[in-house]
Amino acid sequence: VAAPAKTSAKQGRTRRARGSINPADIIAGAFDYCRTTPVEELSMPQLAAHLKVGVTSIYWYFKSKRELIDAMTDEALVSFYESMPPLQGANWEEKLRNFFASFYELLGADELKCDLIVRRIGAHSEEGAIRAWPRAEELLETLIAAGFSAPMARHAFVTLSAYTQGILLVERTGQSSVVMRESASPASEEFAFGITNIISGLALLLPRKGRKGAVA
Amino acid sequence: VAAPAKTSAKQGRTRRARGSINPADIIAGAFDYCRTTPVEELSMPQLAAHLKVGVTSIYWYFKSKRELIDAMTDEALVSFYESMPPLQGANWEEKLRNFFASFYELLGADELKCDLIVRRIGAHSEEGAIRAWPRAEELLETLIAAGFSAPMARHAFVTLSAYTQGILLVERTGQSSVVMRESASPASEEFAFGITNIISGLALLLPRKGRKGAVA
DNA sequence: ACCTGAACACCGTTCAAGT
DNA sequence: ACCTGAACACCGTTCAAGT
Numbered sequence: 126v127a128a129p130a131k132t133s134a135k136q137g138r139t140r141r142a143r144g145s146i147n148p149a150d151i152i153a154g155a156f157d158y159c160r161t162t163p164v165e166e167l168s169m170p171q172l173a174a175h176l177k178v179g180v181t182s183i184y185w186y187f188k189s190k191r192e193l194i195d196a197m198t199d200e201a202l203v204s205f206y207e208s209m210p211p212l213q214g215a216n217w218e219e220k221l222r223n224f225f226a227s228f229y230e231l232l233g234a235d236e237l238k239c240d241l242i243v244r245r246i247g248a249h250s251e252e253g254a255i256r257a258w259p260r261a262e263e264l265l266e267t268l269i270a271a272g273f274s275a276p277m278a279r280h281a282f283v284t285l286s287a288y289t290q291g292i293l294l295v296e297r298t299g300q301s302s303v304v305m306r307e308s309a310s311p312a313s314e315e316f317a318f319g320i321t322n323i324i325s326g327l328a329l330l331l332p333r334k335g336r337k338g339a340v341a
Numbered sequence: 342v343a344a345p346a347k348t349s350a351k352q353g354r355t356r357r358a359r360g361s362i363n364p365a366d367i368i369a370g371a372f373d374y375c376r377t378t379p380v381e382e383l384s385m386p387q388l389a390a391h392l393k394v395g396v397t398s399i400y401w402y403f404k405s406k407r408e409l410i411d412a413m414t415d416e417a418l419v420s421f422y423e424s425m426p427p428l429q430g431a432n433w434e435e436k437l438r439n440f441f442a443s444f445y446e447l448l449g450a451d452e453l454k455c456d457l458i459v460r461r462i463g464a465h466s467e468e469g470a471i472r473a474w475p476r477a478e479e480l481l482e483t484l485i486a487a488g489f490s491a492p493m494a495r496h497a498f499v500t501l502s503a504y505t506q507g508i509l510l511v512e513r514t515g516q517s518s519v520v521m522r523e524s525a526s527p528a529s530e531e532f533a534f535g536i537t538n539i540i541s542g543l544a545l546l547l548p549r550k551g552r553k554g555a556v557a
Numbered sequence: 558a559c560c561t562g563a564a565c566a567c568c569g570t571t572c573a574a575g576t
Numbered sequence: 577a578c579c580t581g582a583a584c585a586c587c588g589t590t591c592a593a594g595t
Binding site: 243244245276280281283284286287289290291292294295298310315319321322323324325326327329330 | 497508511539
C-alpha cells in the first residue's frame with residue numbers, strides 16, 4: 126500500500142522547553158489572535174499555531190475551548206474593572222452619568238471585550254469573576270447616601286447597567302435601524318439621551334429636594 | 342487492500358420525491374430541532390437527519406448554515422411581531438408600558454427567539470426584516486400625538502427597547518447577580534422598575550401637564 | 558511534569574452523480 | 577429540477593508516547 130514516505134517536514138517547529146508556556150501566555154496569545162479573528166471563530170489548532178505550540182499543549186492548561194474562553198472572559202472583566210476610572214462628579218447624578226459613560230465607552234471601543242462581557246460568547250458560570258466590583262459598590266453607597274434605599278439603589282444600578290448593555294448590543298449587532306431609517310443621531314448622543322432620562326426618573330424617587338437643579 | 346465490503350446499509354432511508362422538501366419545511370424543522378439543542382450547537386448533518394433528508398438537500402435551498410439561521414431569525418421576527426398584541430392603554434404611558442411588557446414576556450418565554458432576535462446568533466444583515474414593524478410605528482405616533490417631537494419619540498423608543506433587550510440579555514446569561522448577591526426581587530419586578538422609571542423620566546420632557554396624575 | 562503528533566469522531570461545504 | 581452519498585478540509589478533543 127506504499128507507506129506515505131514520511132514527508133512530515135511540515136514546518137519543523139522545534140520542541141519547546143518544559144516551562145515555556147503557561148496559562149497567562151495562552152490567554153494573552155488568544156487575545157492577540159482575536160485582534161484578527163472574532164472569538165466565535167477562534168480555533169484551537171489556529172491558536173496553537175499562533176502561539177507556536179502543539180495544540181495538545183493548550184489542553185494541558187485548559188480542559189476545553191469553553192474553559193479557555195471563560196478564562197478570557199474573566200481576564201476581560203478584570204481589565205475592564207481596572208480601566209474604569211474612579212467615581213467622579215459633584216453629585217450622585219453626575220457620578221452615575223460618568224460611571225456609565227465610561228462603561229459605554231470602554232466596551233464600545235473594544236469589540237472583543239464587548240463580545241466576551243456583554244454578549245457572553247462563552248456564556249458560563251453563574252458567577253465566576255462577576256461580583257466583587259468595588260467601583261459598583263462605591264456607586265451604590267453614593268446612592269444610599271443621597272437618600273435611596275438599598276433595594277432602590279440596586280434597582281437603579283441594574284436599570285442603568287441593562288440599558289447600557291442593551292445599547293452596546295444593539296449597536297454591536299447593527300439593529301439600530303429599527304425605527305431610525307433616516308436622520309438618527311450619532312450613537313453616543315443616543316446613549317446619552319437614555320442615561321439622562323433614567324437619571325431624571327430616579328431623581329423623582331428621592332423623598333425631597335433634587336426636583337429642581339442640584340447644580341450648586 | 343480488501344474493498345470495504347460495501348456495508349452501506351446504515352439506515353436505508355428511501356430517496357425522497359422531487360417536491361418533498363422546501364425552505365419552509367426546513368426552517369420549521371430547524372425550529373423543531375432547536376427545541377432540543379441550542380441554536381449555537383445546530384449542526385447541518387443532524388438537522389438533515391431530523392428532517393430525514395440528505396445534508397446536501399438543505400444546501401439546495403440555503404447557501405450556507407449562516408443563511409439558514411438568518412432565515413430562522415427573519416421567521417422569528419415575523420412571528421414575534423405577529424404575537425405582539427395591539428396597543429392598549431388609556432394614555433401614552435400605559436401604552437408604552439404594555440408594549441414593552443409584551444416585548445419582555447414574549448421573548449423572555451422563548452429562549453430560541455431571544456437568542457435569534459436579541460443575542461443575534463447569526464448576527465447578520467444591516468436590515469433584513471427588521472424595519473416595517475407597524476406596531477412600533479403606531480407607538481411612535483401615539484407619542485407624537487402626546488406632544489413629543491418625532492426625534493424625541495424615536496429616542497424614547499430606542500431607550501426602552503435597548504433597556505428591555507439589555508434586561509433579557511442579562512437574565513439570559515445569568516449575570517443578574519452582579520450587585521444582587523442576597524435578596525433581589527423577581528425578574529419581572531426588576532424589569533418593571535426600569536420601565537416605570539424610564540417612562541416617568543419621559544413624562545418630564547413633555548411641555549406642560551402630565552406632571553401629576555394623568556389617570557382620568 | 559510538561560510538550561507533542563497522530564488519530565477519532567465530528568463539522569460545514571462541495572462535487573459529481575443519480576432520477 | 578431536485579435529491580443524494582462520498583469526499584475534502586477543517587474542527588475539538590484524546591491517546592499514547594516522547595523528554
